[in-house]
Amino acid sequence: MVALDGGRYATSDLNDLYRRVINRNNRLKKLLELKAPDVIVINEKRMLQEAVDALIDNAARPASKQTVGGKRALRSLADILKGKQGRFRQNLLGKRVDYSGRSVIVVGPHLRLDECGLPKKMALELFRPFVIREVLKRELAHNIRNASRLIDEASPEIWAILEEIIADKKVLLNRAPTLHRLNIQAFKPRLIEDLCIQIPPFVCTAFNADFDGDQMAVHVPLSEEAQAEANDIMLSSRNLLKPASGESVAKPDKDVVLGCYYLTLLNLGAKGAGKIFATTGEARLAYNNNFIDISAPIMIGIFGKGGFETSAGRIIFNEILPGDFGFVNETQTKKSLSRLVNRLIERYGQEGTKDVLDAIKELGYRYASTSGISWGMDDIPELKEKAGLIEEARTKIGEVWGHYTNGLLTVKERRKRIVEIWENTADKVGEAASRTLPSGNSINIIFSSGSRGSSHQLQQMVGMKGVVINTKGEPIELAVTSSLKEGHTVLEYFTTAHGARKVLADTALGTAKAGYLTRRLIDVSQSVVVKEEDCKTKNGISIYRDGGGIVNYSFARHLSSRTALENIKIGRKTIVKTGEIIDRAAAEEIEKSSLNEVKVRSPITCKTLYGICSKCYGLDLGRNEPVQVGEAVGVIAAQSIGEPGTQLVLRTKHAGGIAVAMDITKGLPRVEEVFEARSPKNMATLSEYEGRIAKIEDRGLLRTIGIDTVVRGKKKLVEYQIPRSTTVRVSEGDKVEVGQVLTEGNVDLQELFRLKGKEETYRYIINEVEKIYASEGVLLSMKHLEVIVRQMFSHVRIMESGDTDLVVGDIVGKSRFIEVNQAVKADGGLQAKEGEILLGIGQSALHAEGWLAAASFQETARVLIRSAVEGRVDRLIGLKENVIIGRLLPIGPVFRGETLVVEIPREEETTVAEAPRENAAG
Secondary structure, eight states: OEEOGGGOEEOOHHHHHHHHHHHHHHHHHHHHHTTOOHHHHHHHHHHHHHHHHHHHOTTSOGGGOOEETTTEEOOOHHHHHSSTTSIIIIIISOOOOSSEEEEEEEEOTTSOTTEEEEEHHHHHHHTHHHHHHHHHHTTSOSSHHHHHHHHHHTOHHHHHHHHHHHTTOOEEEEOSSOOSGGGEEEEEEEEESSSSEEEOGGGHHHHTOOTTTOEEEEEOOOSHHHHHHIIIIIBGGGOOBOTTTOOBSSOOOHHHHHHHHHHHOOOTTSTTTTOEESSHHHHHHHHHTTSSOTTOOEEESOSSSSOEEEOHHHHHHHHTSOGGGOOOOSOOOHHHHHHHHHHHHHHHHHHHHHHHHHHHHHHHHHHHHHHTOOOOGGGSOOOTTHHHHHHHHHHHHHHHHHHHHTTSSOHHHHHHHHHHHHHHHHHHHHHHHHHHSOTTOHHHHHHHHTSSOOHHHHIIIIIOOBOBBOTTSOBOSSOBOSOTTTOOOHHHHHHHHHHHHHHHHHHHHHHHHHHHHHHHHHHHHTTOOEEESOOOOOOOEEEESSOSSOTTOOHHHHHTTOBBSSOEEETTEEEEOTTOBOOHHHHHHHHHSSOOEEEEOOGGGOOOTTSEEHHHHOEETTTTEEOOTTOOHHHHHHHHHHGGGGGGSOSSOOSSSBOOOOOTTOSHHHHHHHHTTOOOSSBOOBOSSOEEEEEEEEETTEEEEEEEEEETTEEEEEEEEEETTSOBOOOTTOEEOTTOBOBSSBOOHHHHHHHHOHHHHHHHHHHHHHHHHHHTTOOOOHHHHHHHHHHHTOEEEEEEOTTSSOOTTOEEEHHHHHHHHHHHHHTTOOOOEEEEOOOOHHHHHHTOSOHHHHHHHSOHHHHHHHHHHHTOOOOOOSHHHHHHTTOOOSSHHHHHTOSOOOOOOOOOOOOTTTSOHHHHHO
């Protein structure tokens, strides 16, 4: 109880619940003493039971909920534990921390990649204990109180001390929402006078930050070990690669791209075009003395052999690249700069690339300013062809309406045709707009360099906005023919508002759905850690040249970073030996060859118990080196799949509500359907028998597929009935196998698993999810999906218990099952037998080995009750269990035994039975 102002008290709901139990218990005691009639005693016992039930879990019986004042349900013991505000998630898994601050972020163009600007006032507060220690050490004050007063006065000595203290310190910056590990990075703080936090431009992509009012939190790692980890693992210059795909995440963007594009562009009409120089140094001298323009095409070394055409700007650009890198002689766009950074990281590593990135940034900013490129409304050209194109479209639409009024078209067909006409017209207008832009026009330079915008936006600015969507995501027949420059009519503005509002609503709702999927993925895979170097397995999976319908599928990208299961030969030459990692060069060589299938190690087939091995995982994509023992690959996999999830939420890809058609069954809901192993909405029919298609015929509203097969030695015609509207994938006379898809639609995973087994099922899951991500242009390594699929297959159902303590019908983890069987086998007993099962990620997380992790995920009360009844022991294998009880996580340096962990000796425990009599009595 807490006393409030005005003489009132705030009290815990538990007091109320306990009071009811005590009152009813006392009343029952009195009634029994008075020998009251049975009816009254039974009623009192029922009420007592209800009071006890309500104390334990008030939500379990909705009919007899205990309320306060007849309105709010009282918060029982179970309610205190469960849910987002419960003890597990609110207090044990996430805590508020000291030595932290937050502020608005602004760009710091002068900062190096691993620096951040920290407001002096904030830094002084964050590092206060360190400053106090130094003040006392220098005897500027004689006790902590005086030292604090000195700090509050902010005297010059204090600032000098602060500068010294932060010289070798790192701070962590975090931008919410923290979707993947790159959302928290370490930086060297630089004291600034402002009140904003400054961050270097190239980390914006990793943080997904922009400068329109975003805020960031700062945290100080206090211990020496924490500082060492911040420096060695979390420093921004050591996190240039995306763990999801291995692509560079510290890429030049916006004005840096514009500056580099301007610098490396060739202009035939520029001063000094066509001049010849013996060396690049000579050309640089000519530019410095104003004999040639920066973009004039010039020839270098024409008299010797390797003469080439270049420009002074390109020579300047190459001066910042490493000497042995070779001469980069092309106009730099966003894509080419991104490729350049990837090549630099591959060749010189992350440490060797950071200085080049800083140099590219400086150069880009300088020449973006020098170029003087800017644009206004007058730079947008007039579009004379537009009126004719729109008139033509209206004539065609008039014809469509004529066909419709004559009854030749349905409403659906009319809509489809009208929308198609408007979309084609918008494309033509867009093409015309692009043609009218002069080559030297500012807008053209901005688009061509890839620094900002696209021709699609130009189409809307100068041409027409085009077809917009309504709140259901369907295209509206009435297209917006005005451009943004001309301005919209009232009706057009109203029509556009539909799509714009839908995008905002969808984004808000979708973010929550994507977050929930990420949470389930984290929970199912959080215990997957690299436990050993090599599990010595002889099994693996095959990667095929054929992408199976995946957009922009790359055989080389799928092979790179994997461990070869067997020697990979092209002709007679062995390119990669068994157990070696396939690097990018070898992968590209394989892609150019005629090999259609390569066998590699995979997390799915790894034999390591309670984790996976380094060989089966391959390269750590975020570091571009073999994965270390102790790496939490499960969490990385979940983050890599969950982080781009928000992009998959919207059913249509839009630019401000512009309609671009996309299959509705795709996107995040489909990813969720696959990972949860649910029965899909439009389910495909699978053949349960091997045979030949005998007939496909329509009967009323149904379509019948007949298969001639042999069942138990007898010929039999098996028939499948499907809706007539369903597309059939087979023809009469075709041979069919068990588990073959007969109709269009999504496959039920449980049925596929039953008919075709584990290998076909995991291949289907990976292919389906990858297809969805690839269609959105998201690069995602297959190994992350394999880690999740491993967890979906990580449980077995006990069929026979043998001499083990396992119960028939129970679902147990595969690792525990193997462990128990090994122990029984060693004792010469009878081993248990299992049946493989496929669980969705939610169910797999609830059946996790550690009950603490399962309880903190979902169904808290049920998990705790079941664990208590079974007397389960949590061996603290996963990460969540260790966070809950406040131990260092068994990953990274701790797992490898590199960190000095000081164990506090505990006093020997004595049970009540062993204790001396006086203690037991007392």
